[in-house]
Amino acid sequence: MKIYEKAPAKINLMLDVLHKRNDGYHEVEMIMTMVDLSDRLTMSELPRDTIIISSQAGYIPLDEKNLAFQAARLIKERYNVSRGVHIHLDKHIPVAAGLAGGSSDAAAALRGLNRLWKLGISDAELRALGAELGSDVPFCITGGTALASGRGELLKPLPNPPQCWVILAKPPINVSTAEVYGRVKADQITRHPSAQQMESAIRNASFTEVCSTLGNVLEEVTLKLYPEVEHLKNSMIRLGADGVLMSGSGPTVFGLVSKEAKVPRIYNGLRGFCKDVYAVRLLT
Numbered sequence: 001m002k003i004y005e006k007a008p009a010k011i012n013l014m015l016d017v018l019h020k021r022n023d024g025y026h027e028v029e030m031i032m033t034m035v036d037l038s039d040r041l042t043m044s045e046l047p048r049d050t051i052i053i054s055s056q057a058g059y060i061p062l063d064e065k066n067l068a069f070q071a072a073r074l075i076k077e078r079y080n081v082s083r084g085v086h087i088h089l090d091k092h093i094p095v096a097a098g099l100a101g102g103s104s105d106a107a108a109a110l111r112g113l114n115r116l117w118k119l120g121i122s123d124a125e126l127r128a129l130g131a132e133l134g135s136d137v138p139f140c141i142t143g144g145t146a147l148a149s150g151r152g153e154l155l156k157p158l159p160n161p162p163q164c165w166v167i168l169a170k171p172p173i174n175v176s177t178a179e180v181y182g183r184v185k186a187d188q189i190t191r192h193p194s195a196q197q198m199e200s201a202i203r204n205a206s207f208t209e210v211c212s213t214l215g216n217v218l219e220e221v222t223l224k225l226y227p228e229v230e231h232l233k234n235s236m237i238r239l240g241a242d243g244v245l246m247s248g249s250g251p252t253v254f255g256l257v258s259k260e261a262k263v264p265r266i267y268n269g270l271r272g273f274c275k276d277v278y279a280v281r282l283l284t
């Protein structure tokens, strides 16, 4: 038997860091939503009790470092499953991009294996399992749009933002999430983006308000480390995107665009100097 699952990328419409916790994580407030750029997972039963990961992408680990492997191992251990699985990852989300590619693969593996092995695990239990794998995994279990707090695992569902185009551009650098959080000085942040304002912009279905409320306090750290991210932001603004922000810890920058007619100009303008550019829709 084979099970297929889509693993979409996320963007952070706002991300605020409140303080550093005693366990080393940061208390955050983020509003996240999914975009129509997905990895595809195929999960096939194996005759022996083992986990095999394969992928067409040559640049991700295929051993126990892979988050889909960790998801399979966790669910097998926790639910005493002594069956084997081959998980093939058809990667489309750029890696270490701030788009939660690995987290979404882990979430899709948890959802898919729950179905493949008919375990009957609830969404809430899947999210709790996901939290053991990474802070973004619980959100990726249910997707949609949500306000995340805690270290990212406490979720309040929100309506989807007004539909628009999302231009994603990733400069050719890999950013470590741990390093970016490690450099945040939570007590020195002067401009906190407002989760409340973003929530009301979404509830008002106001594209203009969503664009003017975008904010991510991790930009300050990543832009300092990698000036090319700021360059990319400025280019996207100059090319006419309605709202521009770095996603997560970066380095991907996204631009929200309401008018389809503007998309080719922005896309082509960015492609002139950046290889990894995507024009997608919000996943609503």
Ligand SMILES: C[C@](O)(CO)[C@H](O)COP(=O)(O)OP(=O)(O)OC[C@H]1O[C@@H](n2ccc(N)nc2=O)[C@H](O)[C@@H]1O
Residues within 6 Å of the ligand: 012, 015, 024, 025, 026, 027, 028, 030, 098, 100, 103, 133, 134, 135, 136, 137, 150, 151, 152, 177, 178, 181, 182, 248, 249
């Ligand atoms: C930047 C975001 O992607 C925005 O959605 C997330 O906050 C990070 O989510 P993630 O990659 O799933 O993060 P994890 O794998 O749980 O943690 C990676 C590292 O980031 C730091 N980290 C992460 C989340 C958080 N709230 N505070 C942190 O300080 C920790 O040093 C941790 O060791």
Ligand SMILES: Nc1ncnc2c1ncn2[C@@H]1O[C@H](COP(=O)(O)OP(=O)(O)OP(=O)(O)O)[C@@H](O)[C@H]1O
Residues within 6 Å of the ligand: 059, 060, 061, 065, 066, 067, 068, 089, 094, 095, 096, 097, 098, 099, 100, 101, 102, 103, 105, 106, 136, 177, 248, 249, 250
């Ligand atoms: N299934 C996977 N897909 C991509 N990367 C993976 C996967 N499993 C493990 N990794 C490793 O995880 C690291 C981060 O990759 P990922 O694409 O998840 O980053 P990210 O998009 O920045 O995540 P986030 O936005 O959650 O911080 C990479 O160094 C990669 O080698």
